[in-house]
Structures are given as C-alpha cells and as structure tokens.
Amino acid sequence: MVERRPTLGILAHVVSILGVLIVAFPIYLAFVASTHTAAEVASSRPLSLVPGTHLVETYRLALFGGDSSYGSRIPPSAPMMWISLVSALIIAIGKIAISLLSAFALVYFRFPFRNLVFWTIFITLMLPVEVRIGPTYAVVSDLHMLNSYAGLTIPLIASATATFLFRQFFLTVPDELAEAARIDGAGPLRFLKDVLLPLSKTSIAALFVIQFIYGWNQYLWPLLVSTDESMYPVVMGIKRLISGEAYTEWNVVMATTILAMLPPAVVVMLMQKWFVKGLVDTEK
Template identity: 75%
Template sequence: MVERNRFLDLLAHAVLLLGVAVVAFPLWITFVASTHTVQEVVQSPMPLWPGSHLLENYHAALFGEGSGGGSHAPVGRMMWVSLVTALAISIGKIAISLLSAFAIVWFRFPLRMTVFWAIFVTLMLPVEVRIGPTYQVVSDLGMLNSYAGLAVPLIASATATFLYRQFFLTVPDELAEAARMDGAGPMRFFKDVLLPLSATSTAALFVIQFIYGWNQYLWPLLVTTEERMYPVVIGIKQMISGGDAQTEWNTVMATAILAMLPPAAVVILMQKWFVKGLVDSEK
C-alpha cells in the first residue's frame, strides 16, 4: 500500500494550478480586451477586469462594423466559411481514408502493398512542400475563392489511412467469413461491420481533423483574395492594419474569442468519444 504524502499532494496541485494559470491567463486577457474600448485596450497598463462594452464589441465583430484600419468583413460570414471548410476536410479525410484502408486490407490485387507505401510516403510531402504545384492546379481549375479550393487539396490523408489500416488488420477474418456465409457483399460488410467497429476511432479522427481544418492559415491565405471567402483565421490577420492606421484591438480580440468557440465546442461535446477512440483497446 502506498502512503499518501500531504506535502507531495499540495505540490502536485500547486504545479497543476500554475499550469492552468499559464494557459488561461492569455485567454483571460483576450476576453478582457474584447470588453473594452480601443482606447482602454491600448493604454498602459491595460485593464485586467472586464469592461462594459462586451455586447457592443461582439456585435461589431459579427456584423463587420468598424471605422479603423484593416478588414471589416463580418466575422459571422468568416466563421461560416471556416465551418464549411473544416467539416469538408474532416468528413472528406475520414471517408477517403476509410475506403482506401478497406481496399488495401480486404481486397487482394497486384501491387497492393506498393499502393499502400505510395500513400504512406506522402507523409513526407506536407502542403507546404507541394504548395506551388497545388496552387497552380487549383488556379487552372478555377477553384480560387471557393469552398472546393479551400477544402479539396487538403482532403487526402496518409495518416488516417494508416490508422484505419492498422485497425482493420486487427479485425478477425472470421467476421468476414461469417458475413460472406450470410450473403453479405464487400460493401455490406464494410457498412454493417467495419464502420460500427471503427466508430470511436472515427470520432477521435473527426475532432483532430476538424481542428486541423479550422486552424488552416497558409493555404487559405493563397487561395482567397476576396473578403467573402476569408476563413476566420485569415480574417483576424486582415483586421490588423499596418502603418499609421489604428487597429481596433477590441474587435480583433472579440473575433479571436469567437474563433475559439467552435473547436472548443467540438472537443467538449465529443470528449468522451475522443478519449475512448485514443485509449480504447477492446476493438
């Protein structure tokens, strides 16, 4: 039996509280700045407690009301673009990865492992490496300033394909034999057996890929030149003016808080499935 040491318990809690404070303090400053006027935000020292302009600042951010320098695109529209892009990327990655892993594991065809390694090798070619030719293809297809241009080049995922392949390899062959004896075809086996078994892994991947799609910056920066197609991450950058023009930091901070809400909601709502998909070994 291990005896509990009160001093070590207090030390552990102190370290945890310190870690929470380090993470939470910038978020608190961001929220406080979003509730003050721009004059109060830029003064020194900046207030550390919320002000009385919360509704005014968030209304200005959501509907694109402002008089300072930088972009004044409505944040509501930018969040919609980010939501559609993140959902398209996450759902598209999962769908393509499921089907590709299913084909590699359960079908026997020539050069099967060569195809798998060809997919796997693309892990060494992230978007930043192939961004030039990818942009050229998207431009030639007329997909600039479109949802397809934002999402389609980021849909393929070697990581998700690899994870699904490793999971499918653990599924007993007896399940496939039983399904075949019951008259189920390959797609029926995929839909009725493999999909339910991989539900927790799919949920974990959805959370990861949704946040990945929501936080995209470099690719949208290249393929969007119109304010109506700015994702919210790009919108925050465009709201910060250069030169002598005044940046409305209170609106920028309100936008940053709004941009954090959807990913946080996805993580909170799917936390149980997310954790289970990462640690569950009873497949």
C-alpha cells in the same frame, strides 16, 4: 500495484492547476481586452485584469461589422466563421470517408502492388506542405477552383495519417468476422457498413475532432486560393483586422479571436468522451 502517496497526489494537482492557468491566462486576457474600448486597450500599461463595460458593443461590431467610433471599417466575422465552419466540416468528413475506404481496400482486397500503394501513401507524410503547395495551387488554378469551397477543401481532404490509423485498426479486427460476413452473403460494402463502421466509431470521433480543428485553423492554403474577401475564413479575417487599417482596434481583434475559438472548443467539449476513448482504443 502503485502505492498512492498523498504528497504525490497534491503535487500532481498543483502541476495540473498551474498548467491550466498558464494556458487559460492568455485567453482570459483576450476576453478582458475585448470588453474595453480600443483606446483603453492601447493606453493601459499593463492591461487591466478586470473586464470592462463594452462587451456587447464590441462583440456586436465583431460579428456583424460596421464603422467603429474611431473611423475604422470593421468587416463582419459571421460570414467568415460560416466559411470556416463549412470548410472544416467538408475537410473532416471528407478525410474520414476517403481514409476509411482506402484503408478498407488496403486491408481486405488483394491486388497487385498493394504494399507499394500503402507505402506510397505513407511516404507523403514526409513531404512538407511547402513542397506540395506550389504544384497543388497550379492544379487548383487551372481547374478554376479559386475562391470556392472546392478550392478551399478538396486539396486538403486526402490524409495519409488517417489512412494509416484506420489500416492499423482494421488489421486488429479478427478474420473470423469477415469470414462470417462472407458466409452470410454480405458483400464488401455491407461488411464495411454493418461491421467495421460500428467498431470504428470511437476512432472516427477522435479523427473528426482532430481534422475539424485542422480544417478550422487553416491559414496558408486559404491565403493562396482566396483572393476574394467574400471567401476569407475567420483566421484570415483576424489577420486582416490587424494589418488592414492604419489603426488596429485590438478590442475587436480580441473579440473576433474569442469568437473564432468557440466552435472548435464546442466540438471538443461535445465529443470529449468519444475523443478520449478513440485515442485510447487507437493505442490498443
């Protein structure tokens, strides 16, 4: 039994608070910068830590676009956020669905070279994105999938990590459950739907959060397959705001950055309980 010491408890809280402050301070600076004008942000050295009075104006310009008071043309971030949202949902749901089915087949079906298939999938984890991105782009281009949701999402759907995690979880499920389902006349898909999916819901929730954030933060792949501005995700939109004009309006850049952080933060907050429980169950 671990002895509780007040000094260690206070130290742990101090370290936790310091960690939160270190992580949150840049976010607070971005929010403060988004409430000032571009001239105030550029001229303030150091930047004021007090929020300004241009919050509504800046966020309206960042969301819906338009001409700024400094002559810059600001593209709207709302359509880009929609593209990022749809892409992230397709990637997250697609990864989970394909990984569930592939792990189910690897564990519960007997076929030749089953272990070879698994290790072939697992070895893809050792290939960096840069190695695979050239051939993948060539395939997407030949299939005329550039500037489309299919091009943005389908090449990123397969996940060796999720397949491995589901496989390891399925291996811990007692064989008696499969035998009981077979005796009751349940087929493979019925067993997957009625037995394995309910048991896997916390793992699915944890993977959904991770894969949603992964899909939302994609930059390199959309940079290649999105040559039309109408298919830019919000991460590319932020980069465009920084380098697209001769004069960078940092207040709008920071406002767009804060807006881009909101959907992943909301997903994490809404699914925090399931996310933590899924990670703990996975470790078991």
